[in-house]
Amino acid sequence: MSSSASRTTQLVLGGAxxxxxxxxxxxxxxxxxxxxxxxxxxxxxxxxxxxxTQHKNERGNQWRTLEVPLKLCxxxxxxxxxxxxxxxxxxxxxxxxxxxxQDVARASKTLVNTVHSCPASVILVANEVGMGLVPETxxxxxxxxxxxxxxxxxxxxxxxxxxxxxxxxxxxx
Amino acid sequence: MSSSASRTTQLVLGGAxxxxxxxxxxxxxxxxxxxxxxxxxxxxxxxxxxxxTQHKNERGNQWRTLEVPLKLCxxxxxxxxxxxxxxxxxxxxxxxxxxxxQDVARASKTLVNTVHSCPASVILVANEVGMGLVPETxxxxxxxxxxxxxxxxxxxxxxxxxxxxxxxxxxxx
Amino acid sequence: MSSSASRTTQLVLGGAxxxxxxxxxxxxxxxxxxxxxxxxxxxxxxxxxxxxTQHKNERGNQWRTLEVPLKLCxxxxxxxxxxxxxxxxxxxxxxxxxxxxQDVARASKTLVNTVHSCPASVILVANEVGMGLVPETxxxxxxxxxxxxxxxxxxxxxxxxxxxxxxxxxxxx
Numbered sequence: 001m002s003s004s005a006s007r008t009t010q011l012v013l014g015g016a017x018x019x020x021x022x023x024x025x026x027x028x029x030x031x032x033x034x035x036x037x038x039x040x041x042x043x044x045x046x047x048x049x050x051x052x053t054q055h056k057n058e059r060g061n062q063w064r065t066l067e068v069p070l071k072l073c074x075x076x077x078x079x080x081x082x083x084x085x086x087x088x089x090x091x092x093x094x095x096x097x098x099x100x101x102q103d104v105a106r107a108s109k110t111l112v113n114t115v116h117s118c119p120a121s122v123i124l125v126a127n128e129v130g131m132g133l134v135p136e137t138x139x140x141x142x143x144x145x146x147x148x149x150x151x152x153x154x155x156x157x158x159x160x161x162x163x164x165x166x167x168x169x170x171x172x173x
Numbered sequence: 174m175s176s177s178a179s180r181t182t183q184l185v186l187g188g189a190x191x192x193x194x195x196x197x198x199x200x201x202x203x204x205x206x207x208x209x210x211x212x213x214x215x216x217x218x219x220x221x222x223x224x225x226t227q228h229k230n231e232r233g234n235q236w237r238t239l240e241v242p243l244k245l246c247x248x249x250x251x252x253x254x255x256x257x258x259x260x261x262x263x264x265x266x267x268x269x270x271x272x273x274x275q276d277v278a279r280a281s282k283t284l285v286n287t288v289h290s291c292p293a294s295v296i297l298v299a300n301e302v303g304m305g306l307v308p309e310t311x312x313x314x315x316x317x318x319x320x321x322x323x324x325x326x327x328x329x330x331x332x333x334x335x336x337x338x339x340x341x342x343x344x345x346x
Numbered sequence: 347m348s349s350s351a352s353r354t355t356q357l358v359l360g361g362a363x364x365x366x367x368x369x370x371x372x373x374x375x376x377x378x379x380x381x382x383x384x385x386x387x388x389x390x391x392x393x394x395x396x397x398x399t400q401h402k403n404e405r406g407n408q409w410r411t412l413e414v415p416l417k418l419c420x421x422x423x424x425x426x427x428x429x430x431x432x433x434x435x436x437x438x439x440x441x442x443x444x445x446x447x448q449d450v451a452r453a454s455k456t457l458v459n460t461v462h463s464c465p466a467s468v469i470l471v472a473n474e475v476g477m478g479l480v481p482e483t484x485x486x487x488x489x490x491x492x493x494x495x496x497x498x499x500x501x502x503x504x505x506x507x508x509x510x511x512x513x514x515x516x517x518x519x
Contacts, residue, residue: 016494018494132306132373165509172339173341184512307362
């Protein structure tokens with residue numbers, strides 16, 4: 001485990017199936033040999049449960065997994081200095097916030113503040129969702145806008161931002 | 174106001190809510206302390222009017238605002254050397270051109286020529302809209318294609334092109 | 347024609363109408379004065395036939411054109427060392443594979459192996475399709491995922507990867 005002196009925060013941004021999670025996992029393993037995988041996916045049905053278990057097995061024993069569909073801030077704040085957390089991903093978390101009919105702007109702001117101030121190192125994975133046409137539905141537009149704003153806000157407070165395409169990272173910050 | 178000797182043209186490309194407008198505004202303010210904001214949004218209803226007024230107030234007194242949903246070329250040509258214009262954005266303008274049933278290819282070409290030859294400095298904001306799946310409707314496909322072609326043509330004639338993601342610029346040219 | 351000593355493989359990734367094909371063609375012409383254009387579009391109707399013929403004429407006499415909607419591996423393997431092939435594009439090919447109800451994962455893997463081992467130089471054009479919202483339909487989601495995976499796999503085995511926006515290339519690898 002790295003010392004708290006080397007605390008770092010990163011945002012890994014990319015499209016669907018861009019290899020962003022795999023890259024983020026590699027980053028986490030360069031920082032710690034016992035990173036924590038914070039999964040925001042919710043095991044709502046058996047198929048989902050099976051997929052989550054499969055991914056957990058694929059990650060192997062090095063990783064500890066926490067399932068946190070909503071209360072990311074509590075989880076981030078509770079981890080000690082020196083710990084390395086990989087949050088995969090902000091897009092599912094945002095979706096959970098919206099489905100839970102919470103105040104998205106407020107939840108986003110609280111998360112940004114928590115990422116900025118929590119003692120542990122944090123790597124956050126998020127989707128770029130704004131490079132298609134304008135979504136047909138109001139919900140689609142709201143989600144796209146909320147994700148874009150969150151990505152900007154997180155990018156502002158973290159140390160490093162990567163944009164991933166075809167598995168290859170491009171450092172934006 | 175900067176001298177005509179330092180005339181510059183820029184394209185700022187990005188997804189929805191990527192922070193491209195904010196970045197473009199910062200760029201404009203590094204070039205001039207009295208830039209002109211050329212808004213292509215049209216105040217069709219009271220909600221839109223309220224939003225446009227709000228944005229205007231947020232920009233503050235430094236900025237002069239022109240509302241130009243369609244006649245961009247007239248506006249660009251009429252501004253003197255030394256002036257700095259921010260056109261926000263080409264995507265709304267293109268949408269206005271298509272809704273007005275004008276010849277899109279011709280209007281695009283005229284705009285490209287005007288950007289190339291007008292005396293003022295110009296910063297143009299445009300959306301990247303081609304990185305999702307193929308749009309369902311013919312209109313959607315036409316719009317996506319027209320925007321992609323316009324972005325390429327503008328990129329060819331301007332001095333500098335930025336790609337913005339999560340508020341962070343990447344210089345493409 | 348360049349010697350087999352300088353065999354190279356490239357992936358040119360970009361959105362729709364991003365100028366990726368034009369850039370890929372320029373790359374091919376820097377490698378060979380007699381490149382082969384491998385078109386994956388299928389001439390299903392007269393309109394499509396007319397478009398394919400038009401594109402062929404626009405490319406000019408330097409290019410030899412092969413129409414290969416599906417059997418890319420056979421074509422790539424059959425070309426001699428020193429030849430330069432431009433495959434335009436993997437997205438249409440993948441769509442043809444899915445429409446033909448072939449095993450997409452297997453076809454992708456075979457293609458990746460062929461690109462890795464074939465004697466000729468190959469430049470492959472592919473779409474980035476994962477930067478919009480989650481597609482509405484299961485087929486849309488499958489396609490997006492398959493394309494993202496293929497792009498990652500191809501990126502891993504080729505020498506060079508470009509990301510193109512507004513006609514401008516960004517070297518990712």
